[in-house]
Amino acid sequence: MAGNTGTYLIRGASILGGEPADLLIRDGVIAEAGTGLSADGATVIDAAGLVALPGMVDVHTHLREPGREDAETVETGTRAAALGGYTAVHAMANSTPVADTAGVVEQVYTLGRTAGWVDVRPVGAVTVGLAGEQLAELGAMADSRARVRMFSDDGICVHDPVLMRRALEYVKAFDGVVAQHAQEPRLTAGAQMNEGEVSAVLGLAGWPAVAEESIIARDVLLAQHVGSRLHVCHVSTAGSVEIIRWAKERGINVTAEVTPHHLLLTDDLVRSYDPVFKVNPPLRTDADVQALRAGLADGTIDVVGTDHAPHPSEHKECEWAQAAMGMTGLETALSVVQHTMIETDLMTWADFARVTSTAAAKIGRLADQGRPLAAGEPANVILVDPAARWTVDPFRMATMGRNSPFKGRELPGKVVATFFKGHPTVLDGELNTPYPYADATAGVA
Numbered sequence: 001m002a003g004n005t006g007t008y009l010i011r012g013a014s015i016l017g018g019e020p021a022d023l024l025i026r027d028g029v030i031a032e033a034g035t036g037l038s039a040d041g042a043t044v045i046d047a048a049g050l051v052a053l054p055g056m057v058d059v060h061t062h063l064r065e066p067g068r069e070d071a072e073t074v075e076t077g078t079r080a081a082a083l084g085g086y087t088a089v090h091a092m093a094n095s096t097p098v099a100d101t102a103g104v105v106e107q108v109y110t111l112g113r114t115a116g117w118v119d120v121r122p123v124g125a126v127t128v129g130l131a132g133e134q135l136a137e138l139g140a141m142a143d144s145r146a147r148v149r150m151f152s153d154d155g156i157c158v159h160d161p162v163l164m165r166r167a168l169e170y171v172k173a174f175d176g177v178v179a180q181h182a183q184e185p186r187l188t189a190g191a192q193m194n195e196g197e198v199s200a201v202l203g204l205a206g207w208p209a210v211a212e213e214s215i216i217a218r219d220v221l222l223a224q225h226v227g228s229r230l231h232v233c234h235v236s237t238a239g240s241v242e243i244i245r246w247a248k249e250r251g252i253n254v255t256a257e258v259t260p261h262h263l264l265l266t267d268d269l270v271r272s273y274d275p276v277f278k279v280n281p282p283l284r285t286d287a288d289v290q291a292l293r294a295g296l297a298d299g300t301i302d303v304v305g306t307d308h309a310p311h312p313s314e315h316k317e318c319e320w321a322q323a324a325m326g327m328t329g330l331e332t333a334l335s336v337v338q339h340t341m342i343e344t345d346l347m348t349w350a351d352f353a354r355v356t357s358t359a360a361a362k363i364g365r366l367a368d369q370g371r372p373l374a375a376g377e378p379a380n381v382i383l384v385d386p387a388a389r390w391t392v393d394p395f396r397m398a399t400m401g402r403n404s405p406f407k408g409r410e411l412p413g414k415v416v417a418t419f420f421k422g423h424p425t426v427l428d429g430e431l432n433t434p435y436p437y438a439d440a441t442a443g444v445a
Contacts, residue, residue, distance in 0.1 A: 008424065009039045010417075013047035013383060015373055017349025023052060025379040028422035033375050045427075047383050050416055053353050055087025055380035057360035057369050059179070059257055060154070060233060060305030061330065063089070063120070065111060066104070067096025072310040072400050074108065077330070078117035080308075080399040082425040084330040085415040087380040088119035088361070088369045093130070094155045100125035100136035102144040109146035116434030117425050121364055124148040126167050126178060130156050135167060142174045149365040152179035154233055155280070157215055159185055164219060168228040177229040177255075177363060180219055182240070183281065187211035192321060194267040194282040202270065204320070207282045209237040216240050220247035220254050231363055232256040234307050236281040238291035245300045255363050257305035258292050260336035261327055261405055265289075269405075275316050275323030276405050279309075296355060297346040303360045306333045310401020328401040332392060334384065335411035342386075343412065349386075379422035388414035398431070 010023040015033075022037040023030055058081065064072035074091070081089050091108050093099035099108060105122035112120020124141040128134050130153045141148040151171060158164045158180060167178050188211045193199050195206025216232055220243065223230035235241065235256045247254045261279065266286050269277045277283060295301040309326025316323055337356065341347040347355075353370075361370030368378040391410050394402040418426035423435045 006423070007042040008419070009037060009042040009044045010047045010052065010381070010383065011044055013050050013052035015052050016353055017051050020048070023373060023381065025381070025419060025422045028379055030373065030375055030377050030379050033373060045383070045417065049387065050383045050385055051349050052373055053349065053382050053384060054357040054370055054373060055382055055418065055420065056085045056334065056356045057364065057366065058086055058089040058306050058308070058330065059150070059231070059303055059360050059363055060307045061089040061091055062094070062309045062326070063091045063108070064095060064310065066107060070312050074111040074120060075115045076398060076400050077308070077310070078112065078115045078120060079431060080330040080397060082117040082418050082420065083398050083415060083431065084332070085334050085382040085384065085418055086118050086330065087418065087420045088121060088366055090121045090123050090150055090364055092123050092154045093125040093152060098125050098129050099123065100128050102137065102140040105141050105146040105148050106144050113437050116437055118420060119366070119369065121150070121366065122146045122148055123179065124151045126151045126153045126158050127163065132156065132158060132160055132163065135163065135170065138167070138170050138176070139174070142176060149174070149176045150179055150231070151176060152181065152233065154179065154181045157181050157183040157185060159215070161218060161222065165222050165226060168222055168226040168230065172226065172228040175365065177231050179231040179233050180215065181233050182212045182215035182219070184211045184214050193270050193278070194284050196267065196285060198267045198270055204270070209239050209284070212237055212281055213239040213243055216243050220244070220252050223254055224250070224252045228253065230254045234259050234262065234281055234305065235292065235301060236262050236284050236288060238288050241291050241295035241300055245295070248300065255302040256300070257303045258296055258301045259305060259307045260329055260333045262292055263289065263296070263340040264336055265405055273320050275318065275320050276327070276403050276407070278320060278323050278325050279327050280325040293340060293344070293346055296341065297351070303355050303363065304333060304337055306330055308399070310399050311403050313402055316403045326403065328394070328397070328399050328404045330399060331397050332404060332406050332411065334415060335413045336406070338386065338413040339411055379419050381419040382415055383417040385414045385416050386412065388412065390414055
């Protein structure tokens with residue numbers, strides 16, 4: 001049950017970058033779609049020059065709560081998500097305590113409803129404590145109020161092939177998916193950056209591409225053998241793209257994501273020794289960046305996942321070897337994808353909706369997200385000004401993390417409005433009010 005969400009008429013928006021039309025939002029759904037719609041009783045939003053898109057869905061967000069509230073909370077992270085155009089995020093399991101029980105995932109789920117900015121879907125851990133030794137209570141998390149369908153030890157690879165096989169077999173029973181952090185630990189011990197020319201010049205321990213590619217190759221074969229769903233987190237190398245393309249050509253049920261930062265940034269930035277560019281997996285070469293863009297454009301890579309990973313400043317403002325890995329991304333993702341994929345003519349806005357919303361909702365099994373902008377559909381809608389230009393200032397963001405690799409860059413595109421369940425969480429580019437859940441502890445809405 002929810003509170004009154006009001007009636008809004010979005011007038012003259014370019015639907016998925018196409019022809020202008022009106023959208024009438026009432027009682028949480030798109031009541032009408034067309035031209036010349038009546039504004040009687042509605043708050044009118046002039047959307048001339050704006051692009052209307054389905055609310056974005058992030059398959060890979062670190063909200064840190066419980067346990068790391070010095071880095072981020074569900075409240076601050078979901079505020080950032082709403083400002084970035086998201087109406088749903090999947091919260092990764094590496095909190096403290098780890099989200100490896102029904103109790104912890106339900107806590108995260110309830111925190112999301114209490115905040116009310118977006119739909120928070122907890123990701124359950126694959127193994128107890130992320131230790132890679134025994135399976136977590138996957139069935140109990142799936143049956144909980146949080147209805148977990150995605151499981152991941154992200155940050156740590158499920159490197160034991162027997163355990164990975166068992167996890168794939170287990171989640172198949174309830175149409176779940178294992179989201180693998182592909183990193184062979186024995187090939188990356190002590191690694192600090194991508195293995196290549198730059199690491200050799202800087203004298204930093206290298207992180208070879210094969211450490212990622214070998215795990216992906218193994219796991220797509222396991223997924224084929226079991227007949228289960230596999231999702232590959234933050235693909236970063238050209239070789240990984242080719243392996244996933246090979247698997248899809250053979251009908252293996254695999255999906256994959258790429259982060260915005262891997263679509264734009266290269267390991268050459270590490271020459272600065274600025275730890276803001278330290279991330280897992282590491283920034284790769286320009287050849288890898290171009291392969292990732294091509295893979296996203298042709299559908300080999302299914303979605304963009306932010307891997308939003310905020311850290312306290314003291315964990316980033318230190319020497320490179322001691323710095324934490326990770327970058328923020330929720331508030332810059334749309335702009336980076338517009339810059340790298342749309343402004344390069346690799347994708348259209350309709351393609352953007354597919355890789356940031358529709359396909360992501362399908363992977364997470366979110367029935368009311370990523371839907372068409374049509375009458376009768378849930379009103380999870382964003383309005384974007386594609387002509388806007390802005391300079392990234394981490395200190396003006398809603399996230400607690402200041403570790404944005406795009407600091408000082410001018411980026412295109414700005415979210416003007418975000419409607420979550422028909423309620424405007426963002427208006428005129430600023431936070432409005434959260435969705436008025438009548439009971440934040442109730443069941444799934």
